[in-house]
Amino acid sequence: MRLPSTLRLCAATAMLSLCLGAPALAGTSYPLTLQNCGVTLTFDKAPETVVTVGQATTEILYSLGLGDKVVGTSVWFTGVLPEFEDLNAGVERLADNDPSFESVVAKRPGLVAVQYEWHIGAQGIVATREQFADLGIPTYTLPADCVGKDNTAGSDGTRTEMYSMDSLYQGVTELAQIFDVTDRGAELVDGLKAREAAAIEAAKALDLQDASAVFWFSSAEMDIDPYVAGNGGAPAWMMASLGLKNVIDSPEEWPVVSWETIARANPGVIVIARMDRRRFEADDYEKKLAFLKSDPVTREMDAVKNDRIVIIDAHAMDPSIRNIAALEELAAALPRFDLK
Incomplete structure (x- = not known):
């Protein structure tokens, strides 16, 4: 990207200052x-x-x-x-x-x-x-x-x-x-x-007031309740950092929530996981997209109608150094969604 x-x-x-000004740290004792x-x-x-x-x-x-x-x-x-x-x-x-x-x-x-x-x-x-x-x-x-x-x-x-x-x-x-x-x-x-701070600053300039989102990781079956991000994990941190409200109110890391509940909350942005794993049919992001656009409940959500869908690496949805790349990717996508 x-x-x-x-x-x-x-x-x-930041990297230049590291090269020119950062003193060497002492080795491990x-x-x-x-x-x-x-x-x-x-x-x-x-x-x-x-x-x-x-x-x-x-x-x-x-x-x-x-x-x-x-x-x-x-x-x-x-x-x-x-x-x-x-x-x-x-x-x-x-x-x-x-x-x-x-x-x-x-x-x-x-x-x-x-x-x-x-x-x-x-x-x-x-x-x-x-x-x-x-x-x-x-x-x-x-x-x-x-x-x-x-x-x-x-x-x-x-x-x-x-x-x-x-x-x-x-x-x-x-x-x-x-x-x-x-x-x-x-x-x-x-x-x-440095990258984290820059991504947050870029999103802050958008002045998002009431924008919301949901992160969909996968589902045990294509047409049943999905695993979505709760309000305390890495995706919740990304949303809070960028000024987005998480529509899922659960302390669980990846709770199962019905599509009817999600549709009623009507998130402004849907973020879906892309992964190589194929434990479940919904691990395939293309099948996620097809489901969102065809299911009678999900296809009525504003995010689906207006193509406000972001696809990010699944591993970046769990705590890892990839969280920063995902934060940047989501921050870069927000300006084209007109969420004000």
Whole structure:
């Protein structure tokens, strides 16, 4: 996507200041002790290898220049970021979706980097953190999945606080500390923050007063109630940041809500997920579009009638570094919708 000139200028200015004015950060002092989602972790040195359970952790590690340490990946919604295609092709994919405990352990990793607690956590479907600890394998979970979130409530967890990029930036910073690449972590976070601020500023200029939106991730069946974004996760943060009201009033991460309820709320914008996964028929964004335009309930919504539909990467709807690209994409689309 080609960014608006104001966004490009801000990002470029931020990166220039990083190159010319930012002092070098001190390296990690070991032993390093961190509090991570209720677990105390101590590292005597940087791990030699890492297995990722979650695309978000994979792409953070690649962005930190740590691809040579990644010996296995799993849980993919979309293709890897284009700049990492060659790197990723040389890394073993343990599973497209949920890996087995045995497949992760067989790699003998120095660390397992986790995106979601429901994969590796108290009731993890792969394993608990204790099971890995018993084998001497530390696990690090992205704070974005536990800060301000109760993962014991609802199928995808319930937000007790609105998500913000701060918890994702914390994950980037801590992974950089663990692997003794603090300079790279700071550079990555500063660049993302600059882009975030520019996108928000661009939307602020539109002076949106009563505009609203809904994010549709998928549906278990094409013609039944969809999984849409609740009012506390990454999509809710995007909407709030850009001046859009989320028509879904639920603390659940991805509640199931009827199309009749959504149609009554009549969101001004519909954002739908594009993904490679095909667990459900509605994972296909083209089928989502066809449904919206043909169903007798959805086709009457203003957003459908006026083609106010934005298609973004599915992985960008969950906490990840892709949240910023999605924020930019949505901000860039809003001016052509005339939502005032």
